[in-house]
Amino acid sequence: MNERLQALSDAGVSIWLDDLSRERIESGNLAELVRESGVKGVTTNPTIFAAALSQGERYAEQVAELKAAGADVDTAVFEITTTDVKQACDVLRPVFDETDGVDGRVSIEVDPGMARSTDDTIEMAERLWAAVDRPNLLIKIPATEEGLPAIAASIARGISVNVTLIFSLERYRGVMDAYLFGLEQAHAEGRDLSAIHSVASFFISRVDSEVDGRLEEGHPLRGKTALANARLAYEAYEETFASERFATLEAQGAHRQRPLWASTGVKDPAYEDTLYVSELVVADTVNTMPEKTLEAFGDHGEVHGDMVSGRADESREVIAGLEKEGISYDEVVEVLENEGLDKFDASWAELLDTVRSELDKA
Template structure:
């Protein structure tokens, strides 16, 4: 295994790949990343699936079969994506078994169109869980206000969840509360809490993109907001999962909901390409990286120890300094959530269009 990635793993950071395609699975590339680069998990989203489908012809045979069976566009999308995720789960299963279920996880997202519909989100989550039928699956549910009860419902049913699209500290606390509530309900129902897993995907680089666009060139606060926000999220994680409330669940086998640093590809070329990996090294976290970021860290990334704990006051000061410049934290994170949902909707529409085109050609 690459020594730089090994050092990252040794620091308590689980390395997940933010990408999946049938090409990766069938060519053996995913298995190679697991064995040689320490990848211990995979995340997907509508954008990733749309890109995979448009690149190559490995989906053609299954599309033809589905068309012959009379499947419509929605049914075809469901079948294609769940097939890829099931096969990826099988590739990662040895990691899942070796880590007692902590890693070896593959995520699949509910239809973004359901993000504002609690009941529909819950229904889709259950269907995805039952269809993929693998213990190392994670169902991605957006952290919208309407998504919070769906998260609790899924956890209560024993469904492992990746909560996605988290930008604000307030919403993150609500996500953790939903997870703990779900565990409490699962305990009341007599479920094995040790079999229920969850991560909370806290988005990073988009915060800097939004904030930096409101700052002048050369402002010392540029490139500071995203990391400060994530560090304060970790402080909240320590508080919630070190609490007496969670302690009683831990005694029954419950696992903490680990923070997952998402959107860690650097968007500003002025910043180091490993910025959102190096500066967020801390135990009990996941960093899901685009392959470009993974390769960059393997080539020249540095692990400089814990870069998060003990830096909370400094991070709060960054947020306060931004507020003093008229950049309101609450407004920024609300805008990012809205835009994030819009991007997922657009990607889902693109995916549907791609599948529709493939069905017409089949």
């Protein structure tokens, strides 16, 4: 295994790949990444699936079968994406078994158009969970206000969840509360809490992109907000899972909901391309990376020990510094959540268009 990635893994960071395609699965590339790069999980989104469909021929047979069966676009999307995720879950199953279910996970997203509807999100989560039918699946549910009760309800029904699109500390605390409430409901209904897992995807690079655009060139706070935000999130994580409330659940077999650092590909070329990996090293976390970032870290990434714990006070100073500059933290994270939902909708539309085009050609 690559020594730099091994060091990252040894520091307690689970390396997940933010990409999936049938080509990657069937060619053996995903298995190779598991073996040689320490990849322990996979996250997906509609844009990833759209790119895979438009660039590969390995979907042609299934698309032709779906067309012959008279499948509409929504049905085709559901069948194609769940097929890829089933196969990826099978590739990652040995990791799942070796880590007692902590890793070896593959995530699939609910239709983002349902992000503002609690009931629709719950229904879609159940459909995806039943269709894939693998214990190492995670259902991605956006952390909108309407998403929080859907997260709790899904956890209560024994569905493992990847909570996505988290930007604010307040919303993150709400996510953790929803997870604990879901576990409490699951226990009340007699479910095995040890079979339920969850991660909370805290978005990183987009925070710097939004804040840096509001600061002048050379300002000392540029490139600081995303890391500060994540470090404060980790403080909140430690507080929540050191609580008596969680201790009661843990005694019944419950697992912590690990923080997952998402959107860790660097968008500003002025920053080190491994910034959001090396600077967020801390135990019991996940870092899901695009392949480019994974390769960069394997080539020249450095692990300097725990870069998160004990840095909450300096992180609060960064957020306070923004307020002094007239930049409202609350307004920034609200903008990012709304933009994130818009991007999710656009990527879903792109996926539908891509599948529609493939059906037309079949």
